[in-house]
Amino acid sequence: MGHLPVGVIDAGSNTVLGVVFRWDGEKESYRCFSLKDSLTVHAGLIRYVEAGRMTEEGLSVLSDALGQIRAFFAGKGVKTAAAFATASLRGVGNFADAAAVAARYGFSLSLLSGEEEAQCDFAGMLQEMGWLEASGGPRFPESGVGLDLGGGSGQLLGFTSRSETGLQDFGSFPIGCLKLKRQFVSGDGTSPTDAELQAVKAFTVGQMEALSTVRLIAPASPPAFFAMGGTVKAVVRLFDTLRLPTSRPDSPGRTILRLEDLNRGIRYFRSEEGRALIQRQEPGRKETLVTGLAVLSAICGRLYAPELTVLQAGVREGYVIRHLNP
8 A cells, every 4th residue: 555545435324425545744644635635425325224224226326426436536546445334334234235336346345333433433533632732733631522423323432531542431322413314303304393303302312321421420520522523514614604603712723612502503504594504505414404403412411511622533534543554
């Protein structure tokens, strides 16, 4: 492999992403330098899982997404690529069919377990925190709770020491935005009722109780809360457009989403004006964005956390660290 650029494909429940990682000699690691080095296909694979199997239509959608990404990689000079799937294909009875589709494009598709996905998330988190601190950016706490919010699942991570790089507690829960939209929200997802959003929040909080880290949290000592994933990044972009605060004066360079703004966002993005903004700026998220905001709000509330810190790194960066870095 040497230090040639490598491609990583993340076949998730809502999106299939192809990302080009290039070697950074100073940091002695592969990293994605630019948004132009990534391609997002809003495939919604989880919609095509029926009775524990991916339908033929779903396999066709996957094929189309991988074809687009193969062409994208070719244009970027990528010769070596790795592909993995998470909640979108975890547990489906015909994963071999999906792997065969990937093989037709020259990709070997692996399936990450919930534990391996959590470990990749954590590795990506630690790398980003370390790089930001080394460049004179914000200082991060040694302990906290992390969330990787996807379309089909959410990985919750509890950690007590960044230096020991060990997870105290972790779990993969069925609280992904697209999964919960399909389960609790009627229509196209752009205008959920108060009752539907309350159902989303109650289900999310109920799932969290399986994590011992969450059960031990007291109102007087909320943990630092970190969030990753495409929905969280889309919220930041929309909040920037609305000029809602996404940082704090005492922590420059650190992207913050406040609980009160998440709740304001839930109200605004159900309005005609809010729906129009999503359609213009984040059309691939229009079905799931409000549901995702409800999940983030519910988790903040259960952790007694007044805000969350957004991280850009996640499972793909962690996968590179654990599987592709020389």
